[in-house]
Structures are given as structure tokens and as C-alpha cells.
């Protein structure tokens with residue numbers, strides 16, 4: 352069963368997420384951290400920036416990248432993660448392996464990426480958001496539940512989601528970790544906030560596990576924490592139960 356953590360608002364959600372990431376860093380300073388982009392984890396990264404020294408030994412991977420975007424191009428997820436987090440914390444640039452959206456051969460880049468995750472012993476903690484259509488990474492509805500890192504075609508709704516408030520992706524294509532790749536991370540931390548995510552959060556947590564809602568695959572992960580604010584939790588049928596479980600978590604075995 353996933354652990355569902357419901358916080359009052361995005362600020363409290365980000366505070367809690369920050370605590371969870373820093374606890375993972377304290378347990379294993381050389382941990383491999385998978386980073387998501389998008390608006391949801393921004394508050395988390397803002398808070399992690401204050402823990403400057405926590406990432407000196409960490410390894411970093413990213414969940415996905417837009418096709419055609421190099422590490423320095425304005426729209427690249429690589430650049431966004433540098434600006435939102437890496438530029439502000441101590442880290443070894445040699446320990447950063449982000450997908451290259453500008454690779455000549457996207458298939459080869461995806462395969463090399465899988466090998467590199469494998470070569471460091473896998474991802475210890477993967478941070479994730481969820482798309483309005485249920486995508487996880489850029490595994491759009493219909494993606495194979497066992498998929499590996501590969502080029503993918505975005506849905507029109509995702510293009511619209513990413514084009515709100517400014518310039519959207521210049522290509523229909525992306526590179527994304529596959530659902531099978533994500534599921535191999537030792538821990539998953541899924542974040543969602545806001546009323547507009549309420550329906551998809553309900554389907555992800557309480558609906559059937561189906562490729563129609565790729566994020567529902569996280570129900571099968573042995574160590575997943577789903578951290579949401581009240582607005583995103585508002586449609587959960589077992590909302591009170593999830594709160595009850597979390598409130599009583601530490602009493603088990605006492």
C-alpha cells in the first residue's frame with residue numbers, strides 16, 4: 352500500500368518533501384537522486400537549496416528531457432534543474448547525468464542512460480510529479496507498464512499543459528525514463544498539489560492499475576510515498592482513512 356501524506360497546502364507539502372529528501376541524504380550521502388521538473392517540485396527545490404552541503408556526494412539523474420534541447424538551452428529541463436537546485440548546492444558536476452535532448456541518436460542516448468543508472472547501482476530516491484492526464488515522467492496514457500528510457504511522443508494535452516504561461520516545447524518528442532525504469536528506484540516520492548490534480552490523484556491512488564493512468568503503476572511499488580496537499584487530496588474516497596493511517600503510523604509495534 353502506498354503511504355499517502357496529506358498536508359495543508361503546497362508550502363507544507365514542500366516542507367515535508369524537503370525533510371524526506373534530506374533524511375535520505377543523511378542515511379546515504381552518496382545516494383542517487385532522480386529529479387523531476389515541472390511546477391510541483393519547485394517549492395521542494397527552493398527548500399533543498401538551503402541545505403547546501405547535503406548533496407556533496409550525491410549523484411543526480413533526471414526523469415525526462417525535451418527533444419532538441421541541449422543542457423544550456425532556455426527550455427531544457429537540464430537547465431531548469433541547474434537553476435532551481437544544482438547551481439545553489441555543493442555537488443560534483445561529474446556526478447550529474449541528465450538526459451541529452453540534443454543527442455543525435457535518441458535511442459542510443461536512452462540506452463546509455465539506462466546503463467549509467469545501472470552502473471551506479473540504481474536510483475535510491477526518485478522524485479515524481481503527475482500530469483493532468485495521469486502521465487508519470489513523460490509516459491503518456493497507453494505507455495507500456497514495463498517501458499524503459501526511450502523517446503516518446505507527447506499528447507496534445509501535455510503540450511497544452513506545458514505551454515501555459517509561456518513558450519511550450521518546440522518538439523512533440525521527449526526522452527523519458529520508462530515506467531519500468533522508474534519502478535526500479537528504491538523509493539518513490541510523488542508530489543501533487545492543487546484542485547486541478549484532485550481527479551487524477553484519486554485515479555492514481557484508488558483506481559485500477561492501468562496503462563490508461565500510467566501513474567497508477569506506483570501502487571505496485573513497495574516503498575512509495577504520495578505527498579499531496581488538501582486540494583489535490585479532495586477527491587480521495589479514503590481520504591479520512593489515509594489521514595488516520597498516517598497519524599497512527601508510529602504507533603505500530605509500540
Ligand code: F6R
Pocket residue numbers: 386387388389390391392414415428479480481482483486487488489
Ligand atoms: C516533469 C515530468 C512530468 C511532470 C508532470 C506534472 O519532469 O516528468 O511528469 O511531473 O507533468 O507537471 P507539473 O508539476 O508542472 O504539474
